[in-house]
Amino acid sequence: MDAALKAVAEPRRREILRIVWSEELPATEIAVRVGEVTRSAVSQHLAVLKGANLVVERRDGTRRLYRSNHQEMARLRSFLDEYWTTGLERLRDAVEAHERNTGGTHG
């Protein structure tokens, strides 16, 4: 999930994600549409996105087709929803640990 957030934080990778959002495309075609950078750069971005499970790769002979992984994107979204509030219990644990260490200096 950390990897997913970092991946999405990159504008170029967001662009790629949008390009393959509604259609499956080969790496070269993605690189053409992105423009401005080399195929190599796009390939490396695709590797990062694949590592974060944000895109799915399908092989077709010598070609590799990519598409966005909507499911993982949804997970990312719900992470942003729940991480903070769900963390309240963990936060309270942290506060209690802190109070044990300091003698309760802040409350």
Next chain:
Amino acid sequence: MDAALKAVAEPRRREILRIVWSEELPATEIAVRVGEVTRSAVSQHLAVLKGANLVVERRDGTRRLYRSNHQEMARLRSFLDEYWTTGLERLRDAVEAHERNTGGTHG
């Protein structure tokens, strides 16, 4: 919004955001709870978060109290929801522009 995503991509800043999620705290106290890094580092993180409007600062004499900006967090969440799908119109523009350039190589 780009700034917000980049800010949230940093684990330390996410930690800070969660620390001040449900209570307003002074910078030093935040630094103590974060631990592991200096006040200076935390101060710089707070500046980034403030720049992304993800935290709000309130001055109280010599102290500065921080808290998470839930509203902006909600905006960030809905951005992740809508960016890709809303972008379909823009994507179609891009595709059409691409087809004008290539003569429609991909169907």
Next chain:
DNA sequence: CGCTTGGTTCAGTTGACACTTACGCAAGTC
């Protein structure tokens, strides 16, 4: 004014990373 407390900002270091060029590798075609 000097001192303390709370906090930011400046200068410099270090590691990560986006990028390019060059090369390597797989899969077809002849």
Next chain:
DNA sequence: GACTTGCGTAAGTGTCAACTGAACCAAGCG
């Protein structure tokens, strides 16, 4: 097997950002 197409990987470079330590600014106290 040579040649081409499609794409990943390796090596090297420049830039950015997270961090530390020191200096600095603001506010209260004597």
